[in-house]
Amino acid sequence: MEVNEAQAIFDAARDQVATIVVGKSMPITLTFTALLAGGHVLFEDIPGVGKTTLVQAMAKTLAVPFSRIQFTPDMLPSDVLGTSIFNRATNQFEFQKGPIFTSILLADEINRATPRTQAALLEAMGEGRVTTDGHTYQLAPDFFVMATENPTDYAGTYPLPEAQLDRFMLRLLLGYPDADAEKSLLLTPDRKTMIAQLTPRLDASLLAEAKKLVANxxxxxxxxxxxxxxxxxxxxxxxxxxxxxxxxxxxxxxxxxxxxxxxxxxxxxxxxxxxxxxxxxxxxxxxxxxxxxxxxxxxxxxxxxxxxxxx
The missing domain is CATH 1.10.8.80 (Magnesium chelatase subunit I, C-Terminal domain)
Incomplete structure (x- = not known):
């Protein structure tokens, strides 16, 4: 793959996401930047400005496995990583993988979970693996976390510790759309239907080839x-x-x-x-x-x- 080919592929992907998240071309570009760089993204903003919508549109544009975790105060680390369950047929414990075993993970409202549950993501985001019950499991090579969080002065939120924040390559703020973009949102059809109709523009092999260009x-x-x-x-x-x-x-x-x-x-x-x-x-x-x-x-x-x- 040549750099101009990669540019054309990613331009098409960005343009598709931009049909859903209107007027936010730079946040979209920076999200693809983190994906290509092998980093993770934290979207920090007030509710309702399109954070989750952007992530969902990204997930539909990429032909790779996708999982969503809705973080809540009562969530446990095992709800993220998985747990060992006793199999009576084999008389052994078997590890049942959690939603973190995917390529793209939407960690929605990550700071509504307790610090203990937030910490379950540290090894996965930093090392690309999960260790539980004395066993280590590798995650997908293109593992990519897109997390959303609400401002910490909102009710029911826990501030992300510095070690957790440092695992995110980029922090992005969407903000309110300008008047023209917001008016177009009022006139567009149901965005859930539009997201469902998006077609994949990037698969794992194309992403891997593009990452080789970045390295050079x-x-x-x-x-x-x-x-x-x-x-x-x-x-x-x-x-x-x-x-x-x-x-x-x-x-x-x-x-x-x-x-x-x-x-x-x-x-x-x-x-x-x-x-x-x-x-x-x-x-x-x-x-x-x-x-x-x-x-x-x-x-x-x-x-x-x-x-x-x-x-």
Whole structure:
């Protein structure tokens, strides 16, 4: 597969999702970026702006297994991972796999579950495997979590711990649609019917081929230095309590390589880094003042960091 072929395939997939989630082209593009980069996405926003709809449209566009978990306060880790059940015929315990054994997992309202249940996802998201009852089970090579969460000041929510947040490559905010997009939503048919009529545009083999292109995207020394300068600036900013870790910097570079591929390039450009800075760093950065937006801090850092002339 050539990079222009991958671009055409993903453009068709993005256009299809955009027929369902109107006026949100950048969040859709960034969701495909995480998919191609082998990361996970957290959609954080108020209810009703299309988070779950976007995930469902993505799932219909990809010809890979899909599972949905509706997280609730009474959910147990075994409801996610699976459990061992005694088989009288064989006189042995047999492991019954849970919904996490899939390619695409929608973790809906993830922060309504207790921290104990949230922690059940840590190994799966970080290592691509599940360990239970002393046995380790590998997940699908294209395992991809798209989680939604409500603002933490909403009733019945638990804040995601830093270790859990760090497992998400991107955090995306959808926000309200603009007036034209919202009007078109009022005039469109039932979106559930529209989602059901979507056709797959990507399968596991095409996705695997596209990921090979991402691995070969060039990251110049100047780009690496640019990312390092941004990372170190978060650690030295006196408004920041917890700066970006090395894993965060690696996530930014990996996401930038996937974003470049989606845009038909074989190299990372400084604009890729700038576009992805807040989605990759925003949920990893912790400000000393909780009322201060991390987006404001990152915007200041971006403005005060020298940009390479060429990628």
């Amino acid at each position: 995207v060039t990251v110049s020394d100047a780009i690496a230095s640019y990312v390092l300068a941004l990372v170190q600036a978060t650690r030295h900013d006196n408004r920041v309590r917890l700066g970006i870790s090395p894993r965060g910097g690696i996530a930014l570079v990996t996401a930038a390589k996937a974003f470049a591929t989606l845009n038909g390039r074989t190299y990372v450009d400084p604009s890729d880094i700038q576009t992805l800075l807040d989605p990759v760093f925003g949920h990893r950065l912790i400000a000393k003042d909780p009322t201060l937006s991390t987006a404001t801090i990152l915007a200041d850092i971006l403005q005060n960091t020298a940009v390479p002339i060429r990628g």
